[in-house]
Amino acid sequence: xxxxxxxxxxxxxxxxxxxxxxxxxxxxxxxxxxxxxxxxxxxxxxxxxxxxxxxxxxxxxxxxxxxxxxxxxxxxxxxxxxxxxxxxxx
Amino acid sequence: xxxxxxxxxxxxxxxxxxxxxxxxxxxxxxxxxxxxxxxxxxxxxxxxxxxxxxxxxxxxxxxxxxxxxxxxxxxxxxxxxxxxxxxxxxxxxxxxxxxxxxxxxxxxxxxxxxxxxxxxxxxxxxxxxxxxxxxxxxxxxxxxxxxxxxxxxxxxxxxxxxxxxxxxxxxxxxxxxxxxxxxxxxxxxxxxxxxxxxxxxxxxxxxxxxxxxxxxxxxxxxxxxxxxxxxxxxxxxxxxxxxxxxxxxxxxxxxxxxxxxxxxxxxxxxxxxxxxxxxxxxxxxxxxxxxxxxxxxxxxxxxxxxxxxxxxxxxxxxxxxxxxxxxxxxxxxxxxxxxxxxxxxxxxxxxxxxxxxxxxxxxxxxxxxxxxxxxxxxxxxxxxxxxxxxxxxxxxxxxxxxxxxxxxxxxxxxxxxxxxxxxxxxxxxxxxxxxxxxxxxxxxxxxxxxxxxxxxxxxxxxxxxxxxxxxxxxxxxxxxxxxxxxxxxxxxxxxxxxxxxxxxxxxxxxxxxxxxxxxxxxxxxxxxxxxxxxxxxxxxxxxxxxxxxxxxxxxxxxxxxxxxxxxxxxx
Numbered sequence: 001x002x003x004x005x006x007x008x009x010x011x012x013x014x015x016x017x018x019x020x021x022x023x024x025x026x027x028x029x030x031x032x033x034x035x036x037x038x039x040x041x042x043x044x045x046x047x048x049x050x051x052x053x054x055x056x057x058x059x060x061x062x063x064x065x066x067x068x069x070x071x072x073x074x075x076x077x078x079x080x081x082x083x084x085x086x087x088x089x090x
Numbered sequence: 091x092x093x094x095x096x097x098x099x100x101x102x103x104x105x106x107x108x109x110x111x112x113x114x115x116x117x118x119x120x121x122x123x124x125x126x127x128x129x130x131x132x133x134x135x136x137x138x139x140x141x142x143x144x145x146x147x148x149x150x151x152x153x154x155x156x157x158x159x160x161x162x163x164x165x166x167x168x169x170x171x172x173x174x175x176x177x178x179x180x181x182x183x184x185x186x187x188x189x190x191x192x193x194x195x196x197x198x199x200x201x202x203x204x205x206x207x208x209x210x211x212x213x214x215x216x217x218x219x220x221x222x223x224x225x226x227x228x229x230x231x232x233x234x235x236x237x238x239x240x241x242x243x244x245x246x247x248x249x250x251x252x253x254x255x256x257x258x259x260x261x262x263x264x265x266x267x268x269x270x271x272x273x274x275x276x277x278x279x280x281x282x283x284x285x286x287x288x289x290x291x292x293x294x295x296x297x298x299x300x301x302x303x304x305x306x307x308x309x310x311x312x313x314x315x316x317x318x319x320x321x322x323x324x325x326x327x328x329x330x331x332x333x334x335x336x337x338x339x340x341x342x343x344x345x346x347x348x349x350x351x352x353x354x355x356x357x358x359x360x361x362x363x364x365x366x367x368x369x370x371x372x373x374x375x376x377x378x379x380x381x382x383x384x385x386x387x388x389x390x391x392x393x394x395x396x397x398x399x400x401x402x403x404x405x406x407x408x409x410x411x412x413x414x415x416x417x418x419x420x421x422x423x424x425x426x427x428x429x430x431x432x433x434x435x436x437x438x439x440x441x442x443x444x445x446x447x448x449x450x451x452x453x454x455x456x457x458x459x460x461x462x463x464x465x466x467x468x469x470x471x472x473x474x475x476x477x478x479x480x481x482x483x484x485x486x487x488x489x490x491x492x493x494x495x496x497x498x499x500x501x502x503x504x505x506x507x508x509x510x511x512x513x514x515x516x517x518x519x520x521x522x523x524x525x526x527x528x529x530x531x532x533x534x535x536x537x538x539x540x541x542x543x544x545x546x547x548x549x550x551x552x553x554x555x556x557x558x559x560x561x562x563x564x565x566x567x568x569x570x571x572x573x574x575x576x577x578x579x580x581x582x583x584x585x586x587x588x589x590x591x592x593x594x595x596x597x598x599x600x601x602x603x604x605x606x607x608x609x610x611x612x613x614x615x616x617x618x619x620x621x622x623x624x625x626x627x628x629x630x631x632x633x634x635x636x637x638x639x640x641x642x643x644x645x646x647x648x649x650x651x652x653x654x655x656x657x658x659x660x661x
Binding site: 032 | 099102106107113114118121271274275278290293407408433435436438441
């Protein structure tokens with residue numbers, strides 16, 4: 001697997017954050033009567049945006065992306081065991 | 091009548107989510123080269139991803155909506171489904187059972203049963219499990235169609251068709267990896283969509299102290315002590331003193347032991363996520379990592395229900411209240427959707443609805459991926475077409491995905507016509523599930539257990555569940571689907587939940603005893619055939635070199651200690 005899940009999550013949340021924040025800046029204050037006077041689009045939009053950017057950044061660093069089992073000692077061990085026992089299916 | 095008005099921004103958010111879901115499927119399609127890639131993600135998923143998927147696979151929309159409804163009906167006692175009914179079992183499966191599931195290299199739970207016991211035990215489990223997944227997925231689809239119709243005025247056919255096509259597309263392309271990735275995405279969406287809702291609701295109700303004060307009134311109106319809705323254990327002394335109608339023994343044994351262990355340790359839907367992990371250590375940590383967010387979920391899903399009922403009994407500033415159904419009882423199931431509509435402005439509303447849709451779709455996807463694997467490996471490869479090439483089984487997996495979704499759609503429509511048949515089928519599956527944990531417990535920890543013992547135990551446990559249900563009835567119900575259908579009612583339970591817990595206890599005990607007796611009468615398998623499959627004949631996985639937070643043992647202690655503290659805080 002070489003798609004790091006943090007990239008799509010980061011991407012989606014960044015876009016969602018931008019949408020919410022932008023909408024929060026433009027929309028009329030009367031919209032927020034229902035949310036007890038809080039401009040939740042703006043405040044929560046910023047949180048969502050920050051989370052998205054964090055995940056994009058971590059995904060770019062790509063430290064713990066999905067790797068095949070053989071790249072870890074424990075994984076190699078189980079692979080070897082599977083091979084010994086003839087449990088591989090191909 | 092539609093309850094919620096969507097704006098352009100809400101549709102943009104929803105569309106954006108759908109685009110990402112399909113994009114993930116497309117991006118993964120080239121990586122599906124073998125059947126192991128498709129059904130088990132090539133065993134390459136990092137622990138934290140597998141952990142969040144383990145949690146999310148169970149977090150279908152019915153769970154979210156149902157837990158909020160229970161929060162409104164029963165108050166904080168609903169947390170038993172988490173703090174006693176989930177966490178201990180999750181710890182157990184990670185620490186003690188994963189070495190056999192992952193170590194045996196079984197590709198599914200039924201396949202483990204085949205390795206440990208015999209063909210008939212596997213067949214019984216595979217067929218009932220496959221049936222159950224299709225029905226659950228179909229019912230999830232039906233519930234979504236119904237809800238979107240009530241809330242947004244969307245056409246039932248449209249909702250079912252769109253969700254079916256999207257789920258089909260991303261599993262067909264990216265297999266289990268696609269499902270897992272979308273489950274992780276859904277987890278973050280649920281948190282992002284519901285956390286502000288809890289914040290606004292709490293503010294409306296006057297914080298925790300305002301909530302306790304209002305719920306004290308609610309409790310007294312129903313004839314309970316003031317704390318019955320806000321203290322989880324204190325009123326469990328007798329079924330009459332709490333709104334759930336259960337007592338502590340039924341909760342601890344029926345829910346905490348039999349039902350919870352039966353589900354979390356043997357249900358392939360969740361176990362599959364751990365089997366896809368990239369190493370033994372990651373597989374064992376999967377349920378433990380899932381336990382951390384799991385223990386916090388009551389604050390996200392149960393609390394809104396409690397807020398909703400408090401505001402319905404004594405109106406708050408914003409005027410939120412639960413509507414009544416035609417028969418005069420409150421419509422608890424609409425708690426979450428109506429709160430979203432009430433508190434969220436355009437924008438956030440789109441995010442909240444996206445979270446709800448995401449959980450419906452990943453609930454379906456979880457079932458479909460479990461179905462296609464069990465169908466292909468445990469039914470098709472085992473009984474119909476043995477010894478074909480791996481490419482053939484990969485192709486079959488894709489076909490089974492199409493078939494599984496087609497059956498789900500059929501189930502969704504059948505539910506609109508014959509609600510009773512669906513209820514009955516679900517009941518039958520509940521009977522099959524109740525004794526399963528006894529079989530696994532004995533199979534993994536007592537090497538003397540034989541295939542004949544396991545099979546006879548399972549069948550008698552299932553029968554015991556059916557007989558118990560057929561001879562008992564919850565108070566205030568009439569004979570039929572609720573029980574008593576064997577002709578006479580020998581015991582009346584104070585609530586349906588109490589009846590469920592005791593049905594499970596009977597089934598488990600019967601299976602446990604019968605399995606032991608029959609095993610002692612039949613010939614055991616030689617020890618060398620059981621290596622890696624039972625506790626006494628398996629090397630303990632070593633993890634000494636790792637830091638403590640990567641070792642299952644210390645993680646388990648932390649998880650259990652935190653759960654204990656949560657139980658004490660809300661005691």
